[in-house]
Amino acid sequence: MTTFPIQTLNAISPVGLQRLDRSVFDVGTDIDSPRAILLRSADLHSVELPPSLYAVARAGAGTNNIPVDRLAARGIPVFNTPGANANAVKELVIAGMLLAARNLYHAADYTRDLVAVQGLSGADLEKQVEAGKKQFAGFELPGKTLGVIGLGAIGVLVANAAQSLGLKVLGYDPNVTIKAAWQLSPNVEQVSSVEELLSRSDMVTLHVPLVDGTRGMINAERIALMPQGGVVLNFARGGVVDEAAVIAALDSGHLHSYVNDFPTEAGAVHPKVIALPHLGASTGEAEDNCAVMAVDQLADYLLNGNIRNAVNFPDVVMTRTPGTTRLGIFNENKPNMIGQITAALAAAGLNVSEFTNKSRGDYAYTLVDVEGEVRDELKQEILAIEGIIRARKIEA
Incomplete structure (x- = not known):
């Protein structure tokens, strides 16, 4: 049986690690030529990643410490654990609201x-x-309005919990999923813009990733839209808020408080800033949940080629067909890739039992079960197709 070496770059909860069968997975910090890397906060941007690498899994939601695009170009999925720490962050946001309201x-x-x-x-x-x-x-929460920007797993929990405390809740997320929409209280009013939300919110909480479109989204112009004495809560990423603009609004008295999980020199000493030491997922339960989710996703990919919750490739999950050989193929998302792949399989005399292909952005991923043995020559033929990034035979 194939053994998959997995290198851990941070302390990972044993609740998660114990789910890895040690007859199949070799796990440790000192691993040569790892097939996978499991981490939390370790920075991979300046690390030379080995050619043996198949996957990276982060026990957490954010992936700013991982060169996601560079790995996608190599056909290496980067897994994260959205929602695993959602309750921990929700509780911290509610605590932050109370800290600010009652000083x-x-x-x-x-x-x-x-x-x-x-x-x-x-x-x-x-x-x-x-x-x-x-x-x-201070002031009491009932009757105040909370604006929630980002209605993912955390944002939905925050919105629902805030409503139960007597706040009116507004939500904004142009990309809200069907699953999140079902979980969101019907009494949460969804608005059409950040500007509308801020102009109507006494308190605003952010639950968005740090990308080009969200960097500095809470800036001086938007802060000016908030009612006098507003509160900004940031438990997402430091960069989504222009802290200099927030501090200026605090100094002028336009904002009452800024509660965040990302201390800076200026913010940590400001009398109207509550800066916490990145406590978002710092509960035993959240660390266990993140580790379990990351390990399960990583193991399923290494053993079966299934992708769940990768930030750089689509979700592709297919039940294995007994008595078949499985291929996992990464390619650029361009025309006729599927046709060329299936033509190569047919030329090799292999009948396709199951086939799934999905794309996301510039890349696509294919899982295919074929009847018969996949020889190395066929794998090389597939790799020679222009636009193919990686092809892996996944042993049963």
Whole structure:
């Protein structure tokens, strides 16, 4: 039986790793010529990736630490785990809303300072607590409006939870999936633009990936649309918010607070910023869920060629046909690729039992089960077709 060496570049939850059959998968940090890399935050951009590599899996949603496009050009899928940490992030967003609304973060600092720095105790401490608490008076959530930008797994959970707390919720996502739409409360009002959402929201929370189209999407012009005293919550990616514009709005009094998970030098010390140390998925449950999902997807790809939740290739899943040989083929998304592949199979005298092909952007992926043995000569013929990136015979 073929053994697949998997290199781990970060500590991965043992709840996930124990799902890998060690008679089939060789797992460790010091692996030569790995077939797959399993990681969390390790940066692969400056790493020379070996020619042996078949796949990369991240136990988390974001893939900014992975050269996704470079790997796609080599026929290497990059898996992530959307939704596995959704509840953990949802809870942090709700906590962030309460921290901002009731000024809890700075109120706690004030109380700690009274004892640790000023040395107050007893009646003096009680007197100063009563005298100082007025500066931390906040507001209640019911009746306020929350705008949710991005209605994926996390955004839907946040929207539904916020509504249960008495907030009116607006949502914006031009690419919302059917699955997410079914899960979203029918009382969440979906709006047609970011501008409309911001102009009507007392608080706004972001749940979008960091791509060219979302970088700096919360900027000075859009912040100006928000009502006076608004709150911005960012538990997505630091770059989706223009922090300089947010700080300027905080200084002018237009914004009440900025709660985020991505500390910077300017933000960490600002009196109206609550900067947390990237706690989004930092729960034991989320780490376990992400590891399990990443491991299962990676194992299914290595063993069966199935692709689920790759960020650079389409989902392609096909039940294996007993008694057949399977090929997984990556190619550029251009005309007549399927025809050339099936012609090569027919010329080799192989009958196709099952065939699935899907495309995504510039690339496509094919799974095909054939009756008979796939010789190395056929594989080389397929690789010689212009536009074919990689062809893999997947042993049963």
